[in-house]
Amino acid sequence: MNTLKCLQSNGFLLDVDLWRLFANLEELNKLSLGFLKSFFVTVKEHISKSGSPMDFSSILRKFFQGDLCQTHQIYCLNYTSAVFYLENLRQREDFGIYLKWCEQNEQCKRLHLPELLVAPLHRLTRYPLLLNNIWKRSTDETEKGFIWSLKEKVEKSIRDLEGKVKWLDNFQKFRQLQEVIIWPQVWDRDKRFFVPEYLKQSLRENSSENILSSANRLLLHEGRLTLAESTRLLDVYLFLFDDFLLITKIKRIKKKYGGSDTGLIPVSPSLTPELQSFIREGAFCIVLDQPIPLDRLILKNVDPVHVTVFSLRNAFLIQHENRYRQCIAVFLLQAQTETAKKTWISQIETAISNYTTQHETKKSTAFCFPAESSEI
Numbered sequence: 001m002n003t004l005k006c007l008q009s010n011g012f013l014l015d016v017d018l019w020r021l022f023a024n025l026e027e028l029n030k031l032s033l034g035f036l037k038s039f040f041v042t043v044k045e046h047i048s049k050s051g052s053p054m055d056f057s058s059i060l061r062k063f064f065q066g067d068l069c070q071t072h073q074i075y076c077l078n079y080t081s082a083v084f085y086l087e088n089l090r091q092r093e094d095f096g097i098y099l100k101w102c103e104q105n106e107q108c109k110r111l112h113l114p115e116l117l118v119a120p121l122h123r124l125t126r127y128p129l130l131l132n133n134i135w136k137r138s139t140d141e142t143e144k145g146f147i148w149s150l151k152e153k154v155e156k157s158i159r160d161l162e163g164k165v166k167w168l169d170n171f172q173k174f175r176q177l178q179e180v181i182i183w184p185q186v187w188d189r190d191k192r193f194f195v196p197e198y199l200k201q202s203l204r205e206n207s208s209e210n211i212l213s214s215a216n217r218l219l220l221h222e223g224r225l226t227l228a229e230s231t232r233l234l235d236v237y238l239f240l241f242d243d244f245l246l247i248t249k250i251k252r253i254k255k256k257y258g259g260s261d262t263g264l265i266p267v268s269p270s271l272t273p274e275l276q277s278f279i280r281e282g283a284f285c286i287v288l289d290q291p292i293p294l295d296r297l298i299l300k301n302v303d304p305v306h307v308t309v310f311s312l313r314n315a316f317l318i319q320h321e322n323r324y325r326q327c328i329a330v331f332l333l334q335a336q337t338e339t340a341k342k343t344w345i346s347q348i349e350t351a352i353s354n355y356t357t358q359h360e361t362k363k364s365t366a367f368c369f370p371a372e373s374s375e376i
Contacts, residue, residue: 001025003102013094020085023078028071028120035063056134057143064127064150069157072124076161080169082117083269124161127154169270173219176268177239178212180275181248181285189289211291218242221347222272223340224250227288228312228332236333237275237285240347243355245292245318247331248285250278289329292320294355299348302332314341318348 001022007013038059046054089095103112131151138144185203187195195203221240226233227247239246267276278285298319302312313334320329335341 003098007098013098016089016095017085020078021082021089022117023075023082024071025075025120028075031063031068031071032120032123035059035068038062056138057146060131060134060147060150064131064154069124069127069154072120073157073161073164075120076124077164077168079117079121080165080172080270083114084172086113086117087267087269125158128158170218172268173270174212174217176271177219180279181212181239181246181287183287189287220351221344222275223344224274224336225344226334228315228334233334236288237278238333238344239285240351242351243294245294245297245348247288247292247318249288250283251286252281252283289320289331292318292329294352295359296321296323297348297352298327299345299352301345314338316341316345 001018004013004016004018004021008016008018039056042054042056042059090099099113102108108116128151131147131154135144135147135151138147185200187193187200219239219241222238224235224237227236227249235250237248237250239248267279269276271279298321300317300319302315302317312332314337315332315334318331318333319327320331322328333344335344
């Protein structure tokens with residue numbers, strides 16, 4: 001961080017955002033060092049004045065009821081974004097030279113920047129262990145009770161942080177997916193539909209990309225499969241969400257539908273390595289058909305007996321039904337291995353089961369009206 005500050009003061013790497021990379025590291029370092037010094041001063045006084053009690057309570061109260069946990073939280077909440085930003089910066093030659101020079105310094109102890117950035121997260125999780133050890137060795141009951149309450153407070157702070165970090169990870173993942181997944185207009189997807197030019201703009205306003213904007217939606221499983229069409233086999237990439245399944249085809253193009261060029265899109269570390277690799281290669285996922293709601297999805301296993309007849313290996317069938325239970329689309333998919341096929345079937349079945357249970361609960365709750373008042 002100090003090296004980057006020095007470089008920027010001399011006119012280099014001025015476009016690198018110091019906060020996005022290091023967040024409140026200076027404040028956190030100052031606070032942690034203050035806690036450490038105060039802690040050891042107490043120990044030193046106890047050793048030099050033999051017999052004098054160690055007063056940890058005042059130090060623990062000052063820091064753990066003060067800003068120590070909150071400052072850690074601010075840093076930790078920025079961590080995923082920092083790793084995301086760093087991954088994008090490392091592709092630049094000038095930043096790579098700076099990073100290599102810094103990492104060769106003996107103070108880094110042969111650690112790379114990603115390993116150093118995660119250190120404050122590990123430190124925060126060790127505070128409950130420190131408090132627990134002090135609590136075990138404390139003899140004063142009042143002090144024990146106070147230290148125990150602090151330990152519980154810090155543990156609650158960590159639990160709250162974990163929830164926020166998961167939400168942020170999910171948010172950033174979906175923001176990346178919105179960049180990667182292209183939703184063709186209905187007339188581009190299916191040549192049967194004719195729409196005059198003057199009507200196309202009004203239809204474009206209802207953008208399908210907003211489907212992925214919900215921060216509450218979860219991506220349960222994803223991966224590459226092969227779709228058997230009537231005349232060819234097509235590489236597809238499936239996204240299984242907690243409420244629908246999306247089938248896309250992989251295409252290495254420049255985005256045409258209002259997005260940015262692939263070279264400018266940083267790759268989120270929360271995505272699978274396979275999808276990260278596609279994005280770096282300049283690939284996009286073009287939506288092949290409309291999303292299949294889980295309550296309209298029928299899953300069928302293809303019996304191994306049919307393998308020799310139709311040359312299908314590790315295959316299963318996905319059927320899309322409309323609200324009248326009519327089949328409107330069928331997708332015959334093949335996995336690379338039998339294990340991958342079983343994983344997909346298991347994931348889809350579990351997702352359907354959870355979705356059905358969740359919506360049945362909502363329905364039953366909606367129909368549970370309160371009893372009528374006798375006064376009516």
